[in-house]
Amino acid sequence: MSDQPDLHRLRDLFDRAAELDANAREQLFASIGDEVLIERCRALLKQDAAATVPALQHSLGSMPPPRIGNYELLRSLGRGGMGEVMLARQVEPVERLVALKFLRSQSESPIAAEWFEQERQTLALMNHPCIAQIYDGGRTEDGTLYLVMEYVRGEPITTYCDRRRLDVHARLSLFADVCAAVQHAHQKAVIHRDLKPDNVLVAELDGAGLPKIIDFGIARALSRAPSRSLRPVEDVSVIGTPLYMSAEQLEPGNLGVDTRTDIYSLGVILYELLTGSLPTTGEGAPSVVPPPSAAVQGLDDVARTARAASCSTKAHELQRLLTGDLDAVVLRSMAKDRNDRYESAAELRADLVHFRKHEPVTALPPSPGYLVRRFIRRHRTLVAAATLVAISLLAVVASTTWGMLAAGRARDTLASMHERDLLQLTRVGAQMEFTDLVLFHLDPGTGDSSGSLREVLDQLAPTIAARYGVRPREEAGVRASVGHAYVAAGEPRKAMPHLLRAFELMQKDGGRQDTALLPVLNDLARASRLVGSSQKGNDYLAMVLEIGGAELRRAEPGLARSFDELARLARTEGGDAEFLRAFDAALTTIERLPRNDHVSRLVVALTGATGLMIADANIGNGSALLTRIGRFVESTYDDEVDAVIPVVRLSERMLRLGSLQDAKRLAAEGRATLDRLAIGRHWLRFQTERVLGLALSLDGEAAAGEVLLLALREQLRDLSPAANEHARAAANALKELCTRLQASGQLAGFLDASLLRWRKAALGTAWWPAEIDDAPPLARDLALGAVEAIGTEDRTALDRMTLGALLLRHDRSEPALVELEAAAAKLPAPPCELLADLARARVRLGNRLGAEAAVLALEAVVAGGDASPRARASLARARSDLHR
Amino acid sequence: MSDPNAGIDALADLLKQGDRITAERLLPLVYEDLRQLARGRIARLAPGKTMRATELVHEAWMRIVAGGDPGWEGRTHFFGAAANAMRNILVDQARRRGALKRDNKRKESLPTDVPELEHGLPYADILTVHEALQELEREHARPAQVVLLRFFGGLQMADIAPMLAISLPTAERDWRFARAWLQDRLGAPSSSDE
Structure with a gap:
C-alpha cells in the first residue's frame, strides 16, 4: 500500500509522543513539520488520554467483558459526567450484580490513590436501607480508579410517582424516607452534591416502593481522588446537574458547599414531585421560586387536571393541599441563602411529618413558637454542641480517636484528617458535626483514647494561628473545636486559651449570632470548673443563660425574666437550690410552648449548662427536673443518636439516685432506640446496658440483670487497660453491682440466688476449686467480684479460700497466696x-x-x-x- | 459432526502438528468446536444465565489440553484461531439479528444454531467494531492482533506478548495505540460529555 510509510511514521510518532508530557510533545511535533501526520497523531493522543478499559469496552461493544478483580464487567449502564458506569457481576465472595463506577485517572500518584481510598472508606461507612451501599473500590491495571456500588434496579422517583399516580401523602411518605437517608449520610459527614430524581431511584419491594439514593458522595470522592496535590477540596461545582443545584454550589470557585446544598436539591425534587415541573427551566438556581401551589395554578385547565390526575386527585384539591404549609416547606428548602434553609434533612423530614399529622410546620412563620424555632434552627448545631449533649460527646471524642490508631493509620494521616475535617466542618460552623464525625466514623470505645486525642491536638494546636490567622471566623471555629476536644481529653488548662481566643474572635465578629457563643461558653464554664475556678464557671453559665434567655424572649416574654433571674442566681455562690426552683418555673413555661425538635434542643442546651449547677445536696430536685426535661425531649426528638444521649444520661442519674424504676425504664428505652439504629459496640450501648443491668439487678430482676451484665463483661473481656471510662465502667459493672449490694446489705442474698443459678453454694460455704475449674468463666468473674466486695476484716476462712482459688485462676498469684495462706492458717x-x-x-x-x-x-x-x-x-x- | 468429541480430537491432533498447520485448516475446526461447545454448554446453564464468549474460548482450550497438551506452538495456534472464530461467531449473530429485524418473515428460516453469547452492546455496534477492526488489521496488523487476542481470546497481556513474539512493553504499546486508534475510528467521546 502506498501510504504504508505514513502509517509507520504515525505509529512511531504516537509511541514517542505518548511517553512525553505536553510541552515535550509540542517540541517533538515542532521538529517534524508534517501537519497531516501531526493532526492525526494529536487525534489519537486525545483518545489515548480518554481511554480506559471500560471506555473501550463501551466503544467495542462486542468484546467479551473483561474482568477486574472479582468483578466481571457485563454492560454499560451509562456515562456520567465523571466517567463510565458498568454493570458487573461480583464473583467472590458472594455472587451478585454490582455497579462499577470508573474515574478517568489523571494521576498515578500514590497520594491520589490514598485519598481515593480514604473517601471510599468514608462512603462505605454509610449504611442505610435507602442509600445504595458502597462495597469496594480499587484501581484497574491501567490505573483507572473505580468504586463498586450496590446495583439498584428502579426508576427515578418522579417517574415512579407519576406512573403509579401516587397521591400527595404517598409521595411525601417516600420523600420522607429519602430525607432520612440524606440525614444519615450527613451525620457521617457525607454530602451528595448531585441529588436529582435520576439519583433517587425507587425500586419495588414486596409491592411497596423503596427509594434508594445512588452516587452518594461520589462527586467528591471522584473529583478529589486524582488531585495531584493534597489540597483537600477540589472545585466540584462543575459536577452535578444545574437544575437541582444550589446557588452556592453553582457559584464558580466556591468551595464552601455544605450539607445544606443537599437540602436545596431535596427542595427541588419535592417541588417536582408535587407540581410535576421544575421551578425554573433556565440554568441554575432561580432567584424567585414560585410556590408550588402557584405553579399548579399557573397551568391551564387541561394541564392542571392532568397534573391532579397523576396525583390521583382533583385540581382544586391538589391546589388546596399545596397551599400554605407545603408551599412553605418547599420554599424554605429552596431558600437562596442557605442560612434560611432547613438546617438538616431531619428538620425537613420532621416538617413533612408535622404536615401529615396536621401539626404546624416550622417553615411557616405565624405560630407562637416561630421565633424560638427559627433561632434554634439557625444555630441548632451550635446550641446542641454545647451542653449536656456535648458533654456526653466529650467522651465520644475521647474514646473514638483510638479507633483510628487501631486501624493502623499513621499519625500524620490522623492529624491531617482531623485538620481537614475541622477546616471543612468549621466552615459549616458546626462543631456538632465535628464530634458527630468522630462519633460515627470510628469504632469507638474500647481502647486508649485520650492519649492519642491529646497527641493529635498537641500537633494541631500550634499550627492554628498560622493556618487560620487570616480567617478569623474559621480560626474561631477551629479553636472552639480544639478547646472542646481538649476538655474532652481531660486537659482543661490547655483548652482554656483556645476557648478564650475563640470567644474573643466571635465577639469581634460583626456578623456573629450571639448563640454561636453558647458552645464556647459552655466549654469555658466546664473547663473553669475543672481547673477549680467555680466562680468563673458560674459567670460563664450566667452568660449562657442570658443569651439563651434573650433569644427565648422573642417567643415568650415571661421566659426572659426567668432566665435573667437564672443568670443572676448562677452568679451567686451556693444558690443552687434556688436556681433549680427557678429553672423549674422556667421549664413550666417552656413546656407550654409547642413541642418540637427545636425547642427540645434548646431545652437540652440550657439544661447542659444548668446541669453543672446541681450540687450533690440537691440531686433529688435536680433529677426531678432532669426527668421532666427527659420526658419533654423524648416526646419530640427524632430517632437519632443524640436523642438517646440525654435519655441514657438521665438513666444514669436515676440509678445514682436510687430511682431504679426510672433508671430501668429510661435505659430500656435508650437500648430500644440503639437497637433500632443498629448501634453496636459503642460507648452509649455500654453505658445503657450497664445502667439497665444494674437497675434490673437491684430492682428485683436479678436474673435478667445478671445475664445482661455477664454478657457485657464477656463482650468487654479483653479490654485494653487504657479503654475509655464508659467501656471500663461497663466492664466492671459486675463488681460495681457487688459493691452496691454490699453497701445496702443485700449482697449475701443476691449471691445466694446468683451463685445458685450457677449451681454453686452461697457465701459462707466454700466454692471448691474443683468446682471453680468447672464453672463458666463468667461465673468466676461474678464470684470474684462478690468475694472481693466483702471487706478484708469480714472475710471468713472459707471466703478467703474461695477468693484465693479465684484469684489464682485469674493469674493473680500473689494476692491469691495471701488469701490462701490466711485461710490455711485459720482452718484446723x-x-x-x-x-x-x-x-x-x-x-x-x-x-x-x-x-x-x-x-x-x-x-x-x-x-x-x-x-x-x-x-x-x-x-x-x-x-x-x-x-x- | 455428530460426535461432539470428533471435532476436538481432530483439532487436538492438528494442534500437535505444531508449525506445520495453517490458519486456513485450523479456523473452521475451532469455529465449529466453539459452536458445538456453546450449544452443549448453554443447554446446561441455569435459566436466565448466559455464557460469555471468552469463557467459551477457555473452555475449548481446557478440553484440548485434557486430551494432551499440544505444547506452546499449539497454544499459540489455537488462541489465534479461537479469537478469530469467536469474532466470526459474534459477527454472524449480529448479522442474523439484523436480518431478523429487517425481515420478520424469515424468522422461521433462520434457526439460531448458537445460543446468544453475552456481550456489551447492541448487535449493530458489533458490526461497526468488526469493520473498524478489519481496517486496523489492514493498517496496523500487530496492534489489531493484540486487540483480537485480548478481547475475543480473553488472554492477558503477559500471554499475548510471547504469542506474538514481542516483549511485554511492546505489546503494551501496541495495545495503547490500537485502543486510541479504535476509539478515534469509532468516534468515541474523548472527554467526559453527556
Missing part, C-alpha cells in the same frame, strides 16, 4: 483443694520448698484415710504442678 484441717491451690501458688511464686510442704500435707490427708476422688484429684494436680 485445711481441705485438700486448699492445699493443692497452696502448692500451685507457691510453685508459681518460686517457693518450691513451701510447695513441697503443701504436697506432703496433702499426701498426709490422703494417707490419713481420705481416699475420696476429690482428695486424690487434688493430690495428682499438686504433684503435677510441682514437677512442671
Whole structure:
C-alpha cells in the first residue's frame, strides 16, 4: 500500500509522543513539520488520554467483558459526567450484580490513590436501607480508579410517582424516607452534591416502593481522588446537574458547599414531585421560586387536571393541599441563602411529618413558637454542641480517636484528617458535626483514647494561628473545636486559651449570632470548673443563660425574666437550690410552648449548662427536673443518636439516685432506640446496658440483670487497660453491682440466688476449686467480684479460700497466696483443694520448698484415710504442678 | 459432526502438528468446536444465565489440553484461531439479528444454531467494531492482533506478548495505540460529555 510509510511514521510518532508530557510533545511535533501526520497523531493522543478499559469496552461493544478483580464487567449502564458506569457481576465472595463506577485517572500518584481510598472508606461507612451501599473500590491495571456500588434496579422517583399516580401523602411518605437517608449520610459527614430524581431511584419491594439514593458522595470522592496535590477540596461545582443545584454550589470557585446544598436539591425534587415541573427551566438556581401551589395554578385547565390526575386527585384539591404549609416547606428548602434553609434533612423530614399529622410546620412563620424555632434552627448545631449533649460527646471524642490508631493509620494521616475535617466542618460552623464525625466514623470505645486525642491536638494546636490567622471566623471555629476536644481529653488548662481566643474572635465578629457563643461558653464554664475556678464557671453559665434567655424572649416574654433571674442566681455562690426552683418555673413555661425538635434542643442546651449547677445536696430536685426535661425531649426528638444521649444520661442519674424504676425504664428505652439504629459496640450501648443491668439487678430482676451484665463483661473481656471510662465502667459493672449490694446489705442474698443459678453454694460455704475449674468463666468473674466486695476484716476462712482459688485462676498469684495462706492458717484441717491451690501458688511464686510442704500435707490427708476422688484429684494436680 | 468429541480430537491432533498447520485448516475446526461447545454448554446453564464468549474460548482450550497438551506452538495456534472464530461467531449473530429485524418473515428460516453469547452492546455496534477492526488489521496488523487476542481470546497481556513474539512493553504499546486508534475510528467521546 502506498501510504504504508505514513502509517509507520504515525505509529512511531504516537509511541514517542505518548511517553512525553505536553510541552515535550509540542517540541517533538515542532521538529517534524508534517501537519497531516501531526493532526492525526494529536487525534489519537486525545483518545489515548480518554481511554480506559471500560471506555473501550463501551466503544467495542462486542468484546467479551473483561474482568477486574472479582468483578466481571457485563454492560454499560451509562456515562456520567465523571466517567463510565458498568454493570458487573461480583464473583467472590458472594455472587451478585454490582455497579462499577470508573474515574478517568489523571494521576498515578500514590497520594491520589490514598485519598481515593480514604473517601471510599468514608462512603462505605454509610449504611442505610435507602442509600445504595458502597462495597469496594480499587484501581484497574491501567490505573483507572473505580468504586463498586450496590446495583439498584428502579426508576427515578418522579417517574415512579407519576406512573403509579401516587397521591400527595404517598409521595411525601417516600420523600420522607429519602430525607432520612440524606440525614444519615450527613451525620457521617457525607454530602451528595448531585441529588436529582435520576439519583433517587425507587425500586419495588414486596409491592411497596423503596427509594434508594445512588452516587452518594461520589462527586467528591471522584473529583478529589486524582488531585495531584493534597489540597483537600477540589472545585466540584462543575459536577452535578444545574437544575437541582444550589446557588452556592453553582457559584464558580466556591468551595464552601455544605450539607445544606443537599437540602436545596431535596427542595427541588419535592417541588417536582408535587407540581410535576421544575421551578425554573433556565440554568441554575432561580432567584424567585414560585410556590408550588402557584405553579399548579399557573397551568391551564387541561394541564392542571392532568397534573391532579397523576396525583390521583382533583385540581382544586391538589391546589388546596399545596397551599400554605407545603408551599412553605418547599420554599424554605429552596431558600437562596442557605442560612434560611432547613438546617438538616431531619428538620425537613420532621416538617413533612408535622404536615401529615396536621401539626404546624416550622417553615411557616405565624405560630407562637416561630421565633424560638427559627433561632434554634439557625444555630441548632451550635446550641446542641454545647451542653449536656456535648458533654456526653466529650467522651465520644475521647474514646473514638483510638479507633483510628487501631486501624493502623499513621499519625500524620490522623492529624491531617482531623485538620481537614475541622477546616471543612468549621466552615459549616458546626462543631456538632465535628464530634458527630468522630462519633460515627470510628469504632469507638474500647481502647486508649485520650492519649492519642491529646497527641493529635498537641500537633494541631500550634499550627492554628498560622493556618487560620487570616480567617478569623474559621480560626474561631477551629479553636472552639480544639478547646472542646481538649476538655474532652481531660486537659482543661490547655483548652482554656483556645476557648478564650475563640470567644474573643466571635465577639469581634460583626456578623456573629450571639448563640454561636453558647458552645464556647459552655466549654469555658466546664473547663473553669475543672481547673477549680467555680466562680468563673458560674459567670460563664450566667452568660449562657442570658443569651439563651434573650433569644427565648422573642417567643415568650415571661421566659426572659426567668432566665435573667437564672443568670443572676448562677452568679451567686451556693444558690443552687434556688436556681433549680427557678429553672423549674422556667421549664413550666417552656413546656407550654409547642413541642418540637427545636425547642427540645434548646431545652437540652440550657439544661447542659444548668446541669453543672446541681450540687450533690440537691440531686433529688435536680433529677426531678432532669426527668421532666427527659420526658419533654423524648416526646419530640427524632430517632437519632443524640436523642438517646440525654435519655441514657438521665438513666444514669436515676440509678445514682436510687430511682431504679426510672433508671430501668429510661435505659430500656435508650437500648430500644440503639437497637433500632443498629448501634453496636459503642460507648452509649455500654453505658445503657450497664445502667439497665444494674437497675434490673437491684430492682428485683436479678436474673435478667445478671445475664445482661455477664454478657457485657464477656463482650468487654479483653479490654485494653487504657479503654475509655464508659467501656471500663461497663466492664466492671459486675463488681460495681457487688459493691452496691454490699453497701445496702443485700449482697449475701443476691449471691445466694446468683451463685445458685450457677449451681454453686452461697457465701459462707466454700466454692471448691474443683468446682471453680468447672464453672463458666463468667461465673468466676461474678464470684470474684462478690468475694472481693466483702471487706478484708469480714472475710471468713472459707471466703478467703474461695477468693484465693479465684484469684489464682485469674493469674493473680500473689494476692491469691495471701488469701490462701490466711485461710490455711485459720482452718484446723485445711481441705485438700486448699492445699493443692497452696502448692500451685507457691510453685508459681518460686517457693518450691513451701510447695513441697503443701504436697506432703496433702499426701498426709490422703494417707490419713481420705481416699475420696476429690482428695486424690487434688493430690495428682499438686504433684503435677510441682514437677512442671 | 455428530460426535461432539470428533471435532476436538481432530483439532487436538492438528494442534500437535505444531508449525506445520495453517490458519486456513485450523479456523473452521475451532469455529465449529466453539459452536458445538456453546450449544452443549448453554443447554446446561441455569435459566436466565448466559455464557460469555471468552469463557467459551477457555473452555475449548481446557478440553484440548485434557486430551494432551499440544505444547506452546499449539497454544499459540489455537488462541489465534479461537479469537478469530469467536469474532466470526459474534459477527454472524449480529448479522442474523439484523436480518431478523429487517425481515420478520424469515424468522422461521433462520434457526439460531448458537445460543446468544453475552456481550456489551447492541448487535449493530458489533458490526461497526468488526469493520473498524478489519481496517486496523489492514493498517496496523500487530496492534489489531493484540486487540483480537485480548478481547475475543480473553488472554492477558503477559500471554499475548510471547504469542506474538514481542516483549511485554511492546505489546503494551501496541495495545495503547490500537485502543486510541479504535476509539478515534469509532468516534468515541474523548472527554467526559453527556
